[in-house]
Amino acid sequence: MALMRFSGASLTRRGVTQPALSGLDFSLAPGEVLAVLGGSGSGKSTLACWMAGWVPHALPAQCDGTAVLGAESLAGAQPVAWAQRVQLVQANPYAALTGCAFSVAAEVAFGPENLGLAEAEIRRRVAAALALCEADALAARHPASLSGGEAQRVAIAAALAMQPQLLLLDEAFSRLTPAAATSLLGRLHDLCRDGMALVLFDKQFDLAARHAGRILLLDGGRQVALGGAVELFDVALTQVRACDALRAAHRARQAGAWHAEVSPPVTTATVAARFGEVLHG
Numbered sequence: 261m262a263l264m265r266f267s268g269a270s271l272t273r274r275g276v277t278q279p280a281l282s283g284l285d286f287s288l289a290p291g292e293v294l295a296v297l298g299g300s301g302s303g304k305s306t307l308a309c310w311m312a313g314w315v316p317h318a319l320p321a322q323c324d325g326t327a328v329l330g331a332e333s334l335a336g337a338q339p340v341a342w343a344q345r346v347q348l349v350q351a352n353p354y355a356a357l358t359g360c361a362f363s364v365a366a367e368v369a370f371g372p373e374n375l376g377l378a379e380a381e382i383r384r385r386v387a388a389a390l391a392l393c394e395a396d397a398l399a400a401r402h403p404a405s406l407s408g409g410e411a412q413r414v415a416i417a418a419a420l421a422m423q424p425q426l427l428l429l430d431e432a433f434s435r436l437t438p439a440a441a442t443s444l445l446g447r448l449h450d451l452c453r454d455g456m457a458l459v460l461f462d463k464q465f466d467l468a469a470r471h472a473g474r475i476l477l478l479d480g481g482r483q484v485a486l487g488g489a490v491e492l493f494d495v496a497l498t499q500v501r502a503c504d505a506l507r508a509a510h511r512a513r514q515a516g517a518w519h520a521e522v523s524p525p526v527t528t529a530t531v532a533a534r535f536g537e538v539l540h541g
C-alpha cells in the first residue's frame with residue numbers, strides 16, 4: 261500500500277483564485293526516495309507543506325482531488341499526531357530551532373520529550389540522530405551559536421529523532437558542501453532501507469539523479485513529468501540547475517551530437533566519461 265497518494269489533486273490558497281498546485285498524480289511507497297524538482301516559484305515548498313500536513317493550520321487553502329497519507333486526508337491532519345509520521349525540514353534551519361533549548365542535545369530531545377517517552381529512549385534517539393547527521397560533536401553547543409551548515413545538520417537530526425515514516429527535506433542541504441550532503445544522504449538511505457520514505461525538494465538535478473529512484477518535475481505549480489533520471493534528463497535540464505558536466509551533456513543532446521540515452525547512474529563522473537566517448541565517436 262502507498263504511504264502517500266495524490267490523485268487529480270490541486271491546492272488553492274485561501275483568498276486566491278488560481279491554484280498554487282494542480283494536476284498532481286503520484287504515490288509514494290514506504291522506503292522510497294523521491295525528488296521533487298522545479299525552478300524558483302514552481303510550487304516545491306507549497307507541496308512540501310501540504311505533504312507535511314500543514315493545511316489548513318499553517319497553510320490556509322482549499323484542496324481538491326485525493327491527497328492522503330495512508331487512508332487519512334492530508335487536509336485533516338492534526339499537527340501533534342502527525343509529528344511522529346511526517347517531518348519537514350526547510351531550507352532555513354534557524355526557523356526550525358525551538359528557541360527554548362540551551363544545548364543541541366536538548367534541542368534534538370525536544371520532540372521526543374513532547375511525546376512523553378522514557379528518558380533512556382530519548383537519550384538513545386538523540387545520540388543516534390546526532391551520530392547519523394555527524395553532529396555528535398555539537399551536542400553541548402548552544403543552538404544559537406551554530407553555523408548554517410551545523411544548524412542544518414541539527415534540524416535534520418531533530419526531525420529524525422521523531423522517527424518519522426516520511427522525511428521531507430526542502431532544500432535542507434543548501435548550506436552543506438556537496439560532499440557533506442552526499443555523505444548525509446548516503447546514511448539517510450540506510451533508514452529508507454528500514455522503511456522510511458524520503459522526499460528531496462530541490463532546484464538542482466545532480467543530487468536527485470544520484471539519490472532518488474524517481475523524480476517529479478513541477479513547473480508553474482503543475483506536475484509536468486514523473487520518472488527516472490535518465491527518462492527526465494532532457495526535460496528536467498530545461499527547468500532546473502545542474503553541474504557543468506550534465507549541462508554540457510544536455511547542450512550536446514540539444515545540438516544533436518548525443519543521440520543515445522544518457523545511461524544510468526546519471527552522475528557527474530559517469531556523464532563526463534560518457535561525454536568523452538560521445539565526442540570522440
Ligand SMILES: Nc1ncnc2c1ncn2[C@@H]1O[C@H](COP(=O)(O)OP(=O)(O)OP(=O)(O)O)[C@@H](O)[C@H]1O
Pocket residue numbers: 273280298299300301302303304305306307463
Ligand atoms: N503565502 C503565500 N501567499 C501567496 N502566494 C504564495 C505564498 N507563498 C508562496 N506563494 C506563491 O506560490 C508559488 C509557489 O511558491 P513556492 O514557495 O512553493 O515555490 P518553490 O518552488 O518552493 O520556490 P523556491 O525554489 O524559489 O523556494 C509562487 O508563485 C509563490 O509566489
